[in-house]
Structures are given as C-alpha cells and as structure tokens.
Amino acid sequence: MTMNQHIIISKRFTIKIMAGILFCLFTVLPEAHTFAGPALFEQSTLTISLSDPDSAADDLIAKAQSLDGYFTYLADQSVTFRIPSSKSAGFLAYCETKGIVLEKQFETTGFDEQLDQKRTSLKAKQEILDRYLAVLKNAKKKTIVSVERAVQEVTSDIETLKGSITYMEHELAFAKIIVQFQFKDRTAPVYSGTSSFPWLNTMNLQTMIEDFNDEK
Amino acid sequence: MKNKYSAYSLSFFLMFVTVLMVSGCKTLPANAPEGFAAYQGENPFRAVSPDGVMYRVRTEENKPFAELSFWKTALKKHMNDSGYRFISESEVKTDTQTGYQLELSAPVGDKDYTYLIALFVKGDTLIIAEASGEMTRFKKLQTSIVEAIKKIKG
Numbered sequence: 001m002t003m004n005q006h007i008i009i010s011k012r013f014t015i016k017i018m019a020g021i022l023f024c025l026f027t028v029l030p031e032a033h034t035f036a037g038p039a040l041f042e043q044s045t046l047t048i049s050l051s052d053p054d055s056a057a058d059d060l061i062a063k064a065q066s067l068d069g070y071f072t073y074l075a076d077q078s079v080t081f082r083i084p085s086s087k088s089a090g091f092l093a094y095c096e097t098k099g100i101v102l103e104k105q106f107e108t109t110g111f112d113e114q115l116d117q118k119r120t121s122l123k124a125k126q127e128i129l130d131r132y133l134a135v136l137k138n139a140k141k142k143t144i145v146s147v148e149r150a151v152q153e154v155t156s157d158i159e160t161l162k163g164s165i166t167y168m169e170h171e172l173a174f175a176k177i178i179v180q181f182q183f184k185d186r187t188a189p190v191y192s193g194t195s196s197f198p199w200l201n202t203m204n205l206q207t208m209i210e211d212f213n214d215e216k
Numbered sequence: 217m218k219n220k221y222s223a224y225s226l227s228f229f230l231m232f233v234t235v236l237m238v239s240g241c242k243t244l245p246a247n248a249p250e251g252f253a254a255y256q257g258e259n260p261f262r263a264v265s266p267d268g269v270m271y272r273v274r275t276e277e278n279k280p281f282a283e284l285s286f287w288k289t290a291l292k293k294h295m296n297d298s299g300y301r302f303i304s305e306s307e308v309k310t311d312t313q314t315g316y317q318l319e320l321s322a323p324v325g326d327k328d329y330t331y332l333i334a335l336f337v338k339g340d341t342l343i344i345a346e347a348s349g350e351m352t353r354f355k356k357l358q359t360s361i362v363e364a365i366k367k368i369k370g
Contacts, residue, residue, distance in 0.1 A: 049328050049351040100355055102301070102321060102328065186323045189299035199276035200294045205322055205331045205348055212262065212270050 039115055040108040041168075042085060042175040044092055050099030053077060053181040060179060063094055069174065078184075081177045088175035095179050102183065111168050118168070122161040129154045246273035246345070249357065249364035269349030269357050273368060276342045284337045288316045291335060295320055300331060308334050310366050315343075317365070321351065330354040334365045343368060 050056050057079050061071050069083035069091065083091045132151045139147050193201045248254040248263035249271055255262040260274035282290075288305075296302060300320040308317040315336035322329055327350045334345040345368060347361045348354070354361075 051352040100351055102303075102351075182326075182328050183301070183321075183323050186326075187299065188324065189295075189322050192298065195290075195294055197290060197294075198279070199342060199344075200290060202276065203291065203295065203333065203344075203346075204298075205300075205324065205329060208270060208272060208331075208346055208348055209324070211260075211272070212264060 039111045039172050041111055041171045042088060043107050043109075043178075044088070044175065045103070045105040045178045045180065046092060046095050046101065047103040047180045047183060048095065048099035048101055050181060056098045056181070060095060060098065064091065067091055077182050078178065078180045081179070082174040083177055085173060085175045088177060091177060095177070111172060115165065115168050118161050118165050122158060122165065125154055125158045125161065129158065245369040247364055247367055249360040251357065251360060265349070265357055267349070267353045269347065269354055269361075271345075271347045271361060271364065273343065273345045276344060278337060278340045278342050281340060284314070284316060284335070287335055287337060287342070291316070291333065292318060303330070308362070308365055310336070310368050312369065313338065327351075332358075332361065336368070
C-alpha cells in the first residue's frame with residue numbers, strides 16, 4: 001500500500017466519522033432532547049409590595065409580550081401571565097426587581113402519565129374509526145345506521161381527546177405566573193393577650209399604631 | 217458649731233437624695249432615626265417620620281429572668297402564632313450589646329405593613345425597639361432605623 005493510498009483511506013475514514021457526527025447532531029440528539037425530562041406544568045405565585053401597582057402592571061404586561069407571553073387576568077392587586085416555559089425564570093426575576101418580595105410559591109404538575117394515556121387512547125380510537133369507515137364502505141342498508149352512529153361516537157371521542165392533548169401541550173409550553181401586589185389573605189394578626197410572658201402580650205402592631213395615633 | 221455640722225449633714229443628705237433620684241430614673245438613651253421627629257417623653261421613646269413610619273423604644277421587666285436565646289424563640293413563636301408573616305431575622309449589635317432583630321409583615325387595612333422588632337437583654341431589663349410603617353415607605357427608611365437601633369445605649 002502506497003503512501004497516497006493511506007492518505008485516501010484516512011480521508012474517507014475522516015469523512016465517515018464527520019458524517020456520523022452530523023447524523024447524531026441532526027437526528028438522534030434532537031429526539032433525545034425532546035424526550036428528556038418529565039413533562040411538567042409550572043405555576044408560580046409571586047407577592048410583591050410596591051408603591052404604584054398600576055404602572056408596575058403595565059410594565060410587566062409589556063415585558064410579558066416582549067417574551068412572547070400574554071396576560072390572562074388583570075385586577076387592581078393581581079395580574080396573571082402565561083409565559084413560554086423556557087422564559088419564565090427570566091420573567092420572574094424581572095418581576096422581583098419591581099418591588100419588595102413578600103412571598104414566592106412554585107409548584108409543578110406532572111402531565112407525563114395523563115398525556116401518554118390520552119395519546120395512546122387517541123391512536124386506538126383512530127384505528128377503530130378507520131376500521132368502522134372500512135366497514136361503512138361495504139355496509140348493507142340494515143347496518144349502515146348503526147355503523148354511522150358508532151362512527152359519530154368515535155369521532156366525538158377523538159375530538160375530545162385532541163382538545164385535551166392540545167390543552168395539556170399548551171399548559172406545558174406556557175408557565176402560569178401570578179403576580180400579586182399585596183397579600184391575598186388580608187386577615188390581620190390576632191391579638192390574644194394570652195401569652196404566659198406579660199411583655200410578649202405588649203408586642204402588637206395595632207397597639208403600636210394606636211399609641212402613635214393617641215399622640216396626634 | 218452645732219449649726220455648722222447641721223449644714224454639712226443637710227448638704228450631704230441632699231446630695232445623697234439627688235444621687236438616689238438620678239440612679240433610680242430609668243432613662244432610655246435612644247435617638248430618633250435620621251429624618252424622624254421625636255415626641256416628648258423617654259420611656260417609651262417615640263419618633264415618627266414625615267410619611268408616618270413609627271419608631272418606638274421601651275423597656276420591660278425581664279420576667280421570668282431569661283437570656284436572649286430564650287426570648288428569641290419565645291418572641292418568634294408568639295408573633296408567628298399571632299399571624300404575623302416572617303420576613304427575616306438577624307443579630308443586631310450596639311456598641312455594648314448583641315440583640316435579636318425580627319422583621320415581620322402584616323396587612324393593615326388595604327396596606328401591607330412592615331413590623332421590625334429588636335430585642336436586647338440587659339440584666340433584669342429588656343430593651344425593645346419597634347418600628348413599623350407601610351412597606352414601601354418603611355423600606356426607604358430601613359437603613360436609618362437600623363442605624364438608630366445600633367446606637368441604643370442600654
């Protein structure tokens with residue numbers, strides 16, 4: 001084997017390796033990425049205190065829209081947003097810069113099982129529908145009505161399943177973020193005055209406010 | 217001669233009474249936070265900011281006698297049980313003492329208030345500093361309030 005033949009073989013080998021890498025990059029890895037990790041619906045509730053809720057709400061809505069998100073509910077003391085899941089952390093961090101953070105809650109709901117179940121059911125129903133349609137083609141007059149009724153029922157089930165799957169996919173794609181501008185629970189602390197330590201019974205915000213009001 | 221001794225005795229007696237009176241008074245060497253106006257009266261010492269943030273320093277009897285670690289736990293539990301929301305807790309130091317600082321919040325009407333408590337134990341006396349106001353107003357003055365707490369001389 002000459003030197004030139006060696007070079008040609010090693011070049012072919014290199015090209016094969018590169019082709020293999022490209023194949024992985026464009027086919028295998030994206031699929032692996034798609035199915036990596038559980039399907040989770042994220043919901044965050046952020047309570048912040050600020051002096052001007054109206055302008056803060058306007059600002060947050062503009063920010064949400066710039067991130068391809070939107071708001072679904074707007075009230076004096078609260079706004080609910082839907083933000084693309086990949087951008088929700090950045091949006092939350094932005095919200096936190098708007099005021100004093102009082103409370104943060106984060107919860108996730110796993111949709112893996114439900115989604116798989118609905119997709120499997122959809123596939124099965126579609127197969128049933130195909131079979132019914134095949135039967136319908138050769139159906140006799142006596143049976144045509146009952147087959148049609150069955151087709152109608154299966155079609156309805158398929159539409160319901162498709163709707164549920166679309167809803168779940170949207171829930172997964174868009175995180176729900178609720179921003180409150182004050183505590184939702186407006187229950188004031190209770191003054192019981194029943195502590196065994198007398199001085200602790202004097203620790204009360206309302207009493208302090210009254211003490212200062214008496215001075216006016 | 218007798219009158220001379222009587223005059224000496226009287227002046228010693230008056231000095232003694234004065235010393236007793238001065239040492240008996242429990243003064244609270246607290247200062248108003250920067251930008252606050254102080255009310256008359258020393259115990260409690262009270263001051264207020266132009267936008268209504270309140271600052272109060274007072275003493276209570278350390279009864280039953282306990283150390284700061286005991287009162288820290290008792291105070292936090294009591295406030296939590298009463299329905300205040302916990303924000304933060306930390307150590308606070310004056311020139312001579314180490315105390316406990318607890319930051320809480322609570323709704324008052326349609327506003328959310330911050331309620332800051334600092335506690336120092338000095339023998340049989342507890343020194344309690346409290347500050348409160350609407351949350352965003354309070355936040356702006358928090359640094360000067362904490363500075364005033366650090367200058368309390370118990």
